[in-house]
Amino acid sequence: MTVIYDRVALIGLGLIASSMALAMQRGGLAGTITGYARSAETRATAREIGLCEVFDSAAEAVADADLVVLCVPVGAMGDVMAQIAPALKPGATVSDVGSVKRAVIDAVALHVPEGVHFVPAHPLAGTEQSGPRAGFASLFDNRWCIVVPTEGTDRAAVDRLSDLWRGMGANLDEMDADHHDLVLAVTSHTPHLIAYTMVGVADDLRRVTDSEVIKYSAAGFRDFTRIAASDPTMWRDVFLTNKDATLEILGRFTEELFALQRAIRTGDGDHLHAYFTRTRAIRRGIIDAGQDTDAPNFGRGPVQR
Amino acid sequence: MTVIYDRVALIGLGLIASSMALAMQRGGLAGTITGYARSAETRATAREIGLCEVFDSAAEAVADADLVVLCVPVGAMGDVMAQIAPALKPGATVSDVGSVKRAVIDAVALHVPEGVHFVPAHPLAGTEQSGPRAGFASLFDNRWCIVVPTEGTDRAAVDRLSDLWRGMGANLDEMDADHHDLVLAVTSHTPHLIAYTMVGVADDLRRVTDSEVIKYSAAGFRDFTRIAASDPTMWRDVFLTNKDATLEILGRFTEELFALQRAIRTGDGDHLHAYFTRTRAIRRGIIDAGQDTDAPNFGRGPVQR
Numbered sequence: 312m313t314v315i316y317d318r319v320a321l322i323g324l325g326l327i328a329s330s331m332a333l334a335m336q337r338g339g340l341a342g343t344i345t346g347y348a349r350s351a352e353t354r355a356t357a358r359e360i361g362l363c364e365v366f367d368s369a370a371e372a373v374a375d376a377d378l379v380v381l382c383v384p385v386g387a388m389g390d391v392m393a394q395i396a397p398a399l400k401p402g403a404t405v406s407d408v409g410s411v412k413r414a415v416i417d418a419v420a421l422h423v424p425e426g427v428h429f430v431p432a433h434p435l436a437g438t439e440q441s442g443p444r445a446g447f448a449s450l451f452d453n454r455w456c457i458v459v460p461t462e463g464t465d466r467a468a469v470d471r472l473s474d475l476w477r478g479m480g481a482n483l484d485e486m487d488a489d490h491h492d493l494v495l496a497v498t499s500h501t502p503h504l505i506a507y508t509m510v511g512v513a514d515d516l517r518r519v520t521d522s523e524v525i526k527y528s529a530a531g532f533r534d535f536t537r538i539a540a541s542d543p544t545m546w547r548d549v550f551l552t553n554k555d556a557t558l559e560i561l562g563r564f565t566e567e568l569f570a571l572q573r574a575i576r577t578g579d580g581d582h583l584h585a586y587f588t589r590t591r592a593i594r595r596g597i598i599d600a601g602q603d604t605d606a607p608n609f610g611r612g613p614v615q616r
Numbered sequence: 617m618t619v620i621y622d623r624v625a626l627i628g629l630g631l632i633a634s635s636m637a638l639a640m641q642r643g644g645l646a647g648t649i650t651g652y653a654r655s656a657e658t659r660a661t662a663r664e665i666g667l668c669e670v671f672d673s674a675a676e677a678v679a680d681a682d683l684v685v686l687c688v689p690v691g692a693m694g695d696v697m698a699q700i701a702p703a704l705k706p707g708a709t710v711s712d713v714g715s716v717k718r719a720v721i722d723a724v725a726l727h728v729p730e731g732v733h734f735v736p737a738h739p740l741a742g743t744e745q746s747g748p749r750a751g752f753a754s755l756f757d758n759r760w761c762i763v764v765p766t767e768g769t770d771r772a773a774v775d776r777l778s779d780l781w782r783g784m785g786a787n788l789d790e791m792d793a794d795h796h797d798l799v800l801a802v803t804s805h806t807p808h809l810i811a812y813t814m815v816g817v818a819d820d821l822r823r824v825t826d827s828e829v830i831k832y833s834a835a836g837f838r839d840f841t842r843i844a845a846s847d848p849t850m851w852r853d854v855f856l857t858n859k860d861a862t863l864e865i866l867g868r869f870t871e872e873l874f875a876l877q878r879a880i881r882t883g884d885g886d887h888l889h890a891y892f893t894r895t896r897a898i899r900r901g902i903i904d905a906g907q908d909t910d911a912p913n914f915g916r917g918p919v920q921r
Contacts (some may be wrong), residue, residue: 388887405791415632432834435835436911439899440637445912454834484831497817497824499835504880506809508873510895512865515872519802525901526789529759530715530740530842531811533908538836540899543892550880550888560817561877565870567820572866575809575855580691583855587848590815590884593743594845596830603838607743609914612754 315475316377317342319394322369322391323382324348324357325542327408329446331380332363334479338450347372348443349383354477358444369375370398378472383405386548388416401426404468408434410495410545412459412488414552420461428468431459434481435499439540453481453601459488489556496556500549501564503538504557507546510539620780622647627664627674628687629653629744630847632713634751636685637668639784652677653748654688672890674729675703683777686712686724691853694723706731709773711755711889715795717764719857726767729855733773736764738796739786756787758906763891764793765773792860801861803852806869807844808843808861812851815844835901 319341321328328346335341346361348354360364366372373379375396381388388407399405405427409415412431423429436454438445456476460469473483486494494602515525524532550557574582597603604610624646626633633651640646649668653659661886663670671677676715678684678700693712710732714720717736728734741759743750761781765774780787781816791799811817818829853861879887902908909915 329747344630374682375748407732410704416711435832437835440912441756446860447912449917451782455831457832483769492830494828495835497821498829498832498837500883502814502836502840504876505814505873506839507811507892507895508869508876509807512806512868512872514894516802519799521898521901523799524803524898525905525907526760527740527762527799527803528902528907530742530800531807532803533841533902534811534843536895536899536902536908537914538839539892539895541892543896546892547885547888551883551885554880554883557880558877563821564813565873566819567779568810568866568870571809572863575862578856580852580856584848585817585819585851586849587812587846589819590841590844591827591848593815593819593826594841596826596839597833597838600830600833601619601829601835603841604916607745607750607752608843609907611914616872 313339313340313478315340315471315478316411318376318378319344320373320376321346322372322379323380324353324362324443325364325382326441326445327348328380328382329357329362329443330448330450331382331479332450333446333448335475338478340475340478345372345376350440350540354444362443362446369395373398375400378475379403379405381405381409384545384548385409385411385415385552388415389422392422394421396422396424399424399427404428404472406430406432406472410499410549411553412491416461416488417422419460426548426594429463430459430464430468430472431463431488432472432493433457433459433475434476436481437541439544449480451476454481456481456483457491458483458485460485461488461493492553493556493559496553496560500553500557501560503546504550505564506535506539506562509535509570530597566610618783619647620645620783623681624649625678625681625684626651626668627677627684627700629658629667629670629748630687631746631750633687633740634662634667634748635741635753635755636687636784637676637755638751638753640780643783643911644722645780645783650677651706652680658748665748674700678703680705680717681796682708683780684708684710686714689850689853690714690716690857697724697727701727701729704729704732705868707737709733711735711737711777711848713737715804716858721766721793723862723905733770734765735769735773735777736793737777738762738764738800741786742846743761744775744842748849754785755782759786761786761788762772762796763788763790764796765790766793779800786872797858798861798864801858801865803864805858806865808846808851809855809866810869811840811844812879814840834835870897
């Protein structure tokens with residue numbers, strides 16, 4: 312229980328910010344936690360559940376804060392930063408939790424005042440749920456947080472932020488922004504787009520009804536609906552700001568999909584079997600690395616009605 | 617606890633057959649359960665765990681059986697049926713659990729002897745694991761089993777088989793073969809192909825390593841690896857035998873994917889936001905229908921190492 316920052320301000324009070332507040336409280340990592348959200352409803356909810364000290368303006372929330380964490384959709388980061396910049400304490404650190412790093416750095420860095428440290432970061436954790444009520448203290452346990460230092464980032468500021476994330480349960484890595492964005496295009500952005508697409512297709516068919524799709528979803532489809540239930544604004548911004556890497560991986564995806572489609576059309580069972588065999592190893596690696604459960608069906612039992 | 621069939625033979629002793637054996641035992645639904653698997657190793661495992669009375673030939677296993685259930689990959693159903701046909705008891709029912717119905721009916725029906733009832737069926741349940749040790753008694757609880765009666769199928773035989781599936785915990789539906797194959801192309805076959813493709817792409821990149829993919833998989837990718845770890849032989853056969861419906865749905869999928877890709881390229885955030893909003897409703901429907909858990913991240917907690 313070591314306080315790492317006396318005063319931490321969270322701007323945006325959704326799933327990630329509320330989980331951070333609870334994880335910091337669990338670990339006794341922050342003296343005071345303040346917060347601000349643009350929506351009055353979100354602020355009221357955060358107050359109701361006693362998440363942190365909630366202010367009605369971002370400037371008030373960040374005043375005197377040693378660490379300010381931007382927890383808004385990546386498309387909003389630049390504007391928020393411009394708004395809080397005049398209110399920041401000299402020597403403070405500003406960080407963020409955006410899923411895209413190059414675009415956030417480009418949008419935020421130019422607003423960072425002299426004497427304030429900017430340390431971009433991205434905790435790779437989340438659920439399909441949104442809002443301040445969705446947070447929980449263990450969200451970051453054994454998940455990775457990638458810190459993306461920019462040119463001239465103060466090393467001590469990076470180390471202190473890393474200590475905070477470790478205190479919240481995360482494993483730490485550092486990466487440059489472009490590599491981060493490519494890695495995330497593979498492990499997160501493209502999978503989300505594909506899941507959204509598949510769910511949209513199923514919803515839009517005339518010859519198969521929505522009620523059939525729902526009833527028979529346990530045959531595989533339901534797994535796609537979880538990530539396709541994620542926050543639309545957050546994901547819109549991710550795709551608009553990580554355009555190049557997402558389009559590159561999508562290109563590879565459609566290339567492989569067409570090869571498999573041709574194998575189906577031509578009846579090339581050997582190609583299919585070889586491809587389907589190769590993909591088992593990665594699952595094993597993920598389980599061995601503690602990044603997923605070994606329990607069949609993710610451990611979901613039958614749901615009783 | 618009402619015995620529905622005195623003697624049930626399971627041909628093929630993988631995940632589905634072993635779960636059926638355990639579910640029938642749980643419900644006291646069968647007097648005697650016999651079994652056969654082509655692989656000596658599988659037979660030895662089934663004997664070791666006391667799954668059922670295991671025979672070294674399919675003919676012996678089906679002798680005197682009132683119900684024979686073919687639990688082999690769909691590409692093997694015809695050959696297995698040809699092989700057991702001479703050994704079937706007059707008045708017996710033959711069923712199957714194949715994920716494709718038209719091709720199975722075409723391959724199996726011509727071998728069914730006069731006086732034997734053929735009732736094709738498909739329980740929509742499974743996990744990513746395979747083999748006789750993977751089975752568990754509750755696999756079919758609150759899942760759907762689709763019965764696909766063929767022309768001239770005996771109604772009493774259909775009803776009796778339906779009672780067995782209800783006894784094993786399933787909900788029953790009836791459908792014609794072509795509609796079944798289209799519905800499954802949407803809810804199961806295409807999602808599996810897409811998951812296999814995505815995992816294969818991630819495995820094959822040069823600029824992102826497998827170890828990065830594994831470490832950072834919790835950001836979405838890991839969900840795809842579960843169904844991409846399913847049995848390669850079973851899935852090869854599914855795609856080869858449900859070619860038309862799978863290719864049709866894949867065509868719709870790529871059409872939508874290209875539209876979203878274009879929206880990303882042109883920066884059309886409204887299109888993306890509208891699409892991502894629409895897909896949330898189906899998730900809600902699935903949860904309300906008891907076909908998936910409401911718990912965030914499927915209820916998976918952090919995995920401790």
